[in-house]
Amino acid sequence: MARTDLALTTLGHRIRHHRTARGLTLEALGAEVGVAGSQLSLIENGRREPKLSLLQAIARACGTDLGDLLSDEPPSRRAALEIELARAQDSPVFRQLGIPPVRVTRSMSDETLSSIIGLHRELQRRESEAIATPEEARRANTELRLRMRGENNYIGAIEQIAQQQLQAAGHAGGALTHRTVSTMAERLGLQLIYVSDLPASTRSLTDLENGRIYLPPASVPGGHGLRSMALQAIAHQLLEHASPTSYADFLRQRLEINYFAAACLIPEAAGVEFLQQAKKERNLAVEDFRDAFGVTHESAALRMTNLMTEHLGMRLHFLRVEEDGAIARAYENDGLPLPQDVTGSVEGLPVCRRFQARAALRAQNRPTEEHQYTDTPAGSFWCATQTGSSASGGFSISVGVPYQDTRWWRGRETTARASSTCPDEACCRRPTGEAAARWSGRAWPSARVHTHMFSPLPRGAFPGVDEIEVYDFLERHAAEPGLTRPPRR
Template identity: 60%
Template sequence: MTPTSALQDAFGDSNHLIRGKRIRFYRTRAGLTLEQLGAKVGVGPSQLSLIENGRREPKLSLLEAIARELDTTLAALLSDEAPDRRSAFEIELERAQQGVHYTALGLPEIRNVRGLTDETLESLVGLHRELLRRARAASATPEEARRANTSIRHFMREKNNYLPEIETLATDLMASVGHVSGAVTHRTVAVLAESLGFTLIFVDDLPSNTRSITDLENGRIYLPPASIPGGHGLRALAFQAMAHRVLGHNPPASYAEFLEQRLQINYFASACLMPEAATATFLQNAKADRNLAIEDLRDAFGVTHEAAAHRFTNLATKHLDLQVHFYRADAHGALLRGYENNDLPYPVDASGSLEGQVVCRYWAGRTGFKRRNRTSEFYQYTDTPEGTYWETSQIGDLGNSGAFSITCGVKFDDAKWFRGRDTHVRTVSTCPDENCCRKPSDALAERWEGSAWPSARMHAHILSPLPTGSFPGVDDTEMYEFLSAHAPEL
């Protein structure tokens, strides 16, 4: 998984196309034919044609010679923007015709793009945009979302939940503003934003389905005036917004790519809030003292318990040589997200997805709800068909959104490194055997079977369509109206 978008993967290096268009633009402006320019720079007209069509990458020395003969600069030829509106449409059409959605139709490719009128070219580009939009909408089904989530989870398991490229980016950026350890201040976040060309602006009228909005034209990042419930706070939201630029993201071409980008920006934010070197040292010292605790990591870096737990899983295998698991579940046991590289037997559906599945009622992520004192971590050993696991769980509450649990754990032999290893709480789970906790006891079934008829609560997400659009879940009209209202006066 890399920050490169799926569109770039499909269309190849778009810079070649843009560079070729810019050479053609300046050649035409200079009134030179391919033959005339080729004679001046010492290459054949066929070679120049390949370069202008984006099918060959010129050497730097040739680009310098072309710039001199066309009375322009090397920087002008290397610019990543199309030289004019017509060229922008030509590039977009050429890219679209190479995309998987068009090639799958088996239709011929229009090769003489320059022979099209402006109106025809714009019409064709509009049709391709609509084709892509409909393809996105069709793919945003619950099944597609589950497959995408499962694919990402398997990928992160192979990586031990550790992404070194993003770690390096975050480390370098935070060092550039003087931060290496401890809680990140809001001032530090603002300074980093300024170094990337952004100003942070706090507003109270963000569209309901957005956490932040970035105005790329005016270099502004709009954030809510207060932390969203259960989130990392305004610092994380700002880091996530900046991450799209730092990681080179383009608008997602699919729901799967949207989920991939979301994972990357969340990872980047965590790596900024808890820099790798300082966090690893903190955890290694705690392990040496046999006193690892998620709550200590949380307090040392001033983040939420969930952020600390997830960050722990990023670094545990790389720096502590520990295989771990992490999950978030609601009060009914439904999994919202999860990770493991220690073989914890998560419940999964036929596609391998765990989101929405119900964890065993004997796991710590559910037994922890029975405690009256929920301010501290809860520790438990659980015997499962895959062995015995030690878990630490913290219960949180989002008010109207309900309670939830954040759970981290390791296999029995690794519990010796953690605070809470001396707990006497121990349960037995035989799930996925339905006799474990999914069936009522014989006595209860005999007493009530056939005599009960509940009116089941319909969860809102069951009937909610998956978000579609350029940025899934966001109403483009609402977003653009917001930007128009807040844009500076020209």
């Protein structure tokens, strides 16, 4: 009957509970079961494993049964506290500190035990955060991407919530206005306030106590994105998000608020109607979808991944590729072969040089949109690519489909064609034999090391957020005159 230390500790507590409830001392119980009281003390303290026959005798003497003694449940709140403390003080996290364990006595109050256990829980939580690695984040992100791919990148529940909020705010159609977004916030008892001193680690900040959503000034470059920021802040409240308990939880929440914002900026019914008509006319184009709803090219492309497979039965892929050729964001359910690491993640990996998503970035004169067919080991794909720039550098946005679905898209007549055998490194990642023979051993490049290679994952419930800056900001603005909380409707 080999039992773990924790099970022996629980067993000891249960024996002590039944013994004291029976009014027996260690010596009295020992006399009844035929062992010394000191031996029973070792059993009750979890330091000795009793034989089955002795346990049966103890159960009879205490007026209970063997199954009750062997239960894994602590017999009382006090016992549960003592067991948890024993487990915490036996953990590697605590032992490596070199601090003597606390000896529990009868005079020690439950409140004292709870306080000590609270410290151990916080120690364990911080240790768990500290060991979080970029690999774990990549795994969590990959799991989320694969789950969404299995669901057509479509979340019906959020679509419904967005539709209800738009109707309640009186949105009848066309591009969503800032005023309508403000009305949506007001219905939740929130007021949109534009400030120039937002903490650098935040995109927006919601003061739940005073009913305010702080946003950057409307005049900042790219101010069209303020609608999306406000909608994301609103989404946290509508979707009843709690503080994230893990990095995976944080990523899920971020995906959900982005989805809600997209579903408001391009409502499902209107978006599907537009795409169906464009398909009927064989004139599907991201830029038309973008212009019809007044959103960015990337937002329009991503929204297509929510609607086209679900409602048009069309598989597709989306890529955002940075200037250095690395994938920043990707979605595919059409079989496009993308590079993957051992975790299954694609983000941060170089896309094939032959793909239009990367080739467009090498062009000196970048037209508004380029189209290309690419033959791959998984089949032929067509794509439309738009380039752009941000504070961090250039990037490209690509949306594409398998060859058989090209007939529905504008730009299908392109004669541009490339061939890729990636992930075979001979395709575009390995120098030619001639170049290698010419330069191998005759050059010494100094690599640009990305700082993120050495950065641990940001800690805290909201990774990367500087709480000191956040609370200082809230204190500065909490007492501002002239700001009243809108009534909740």
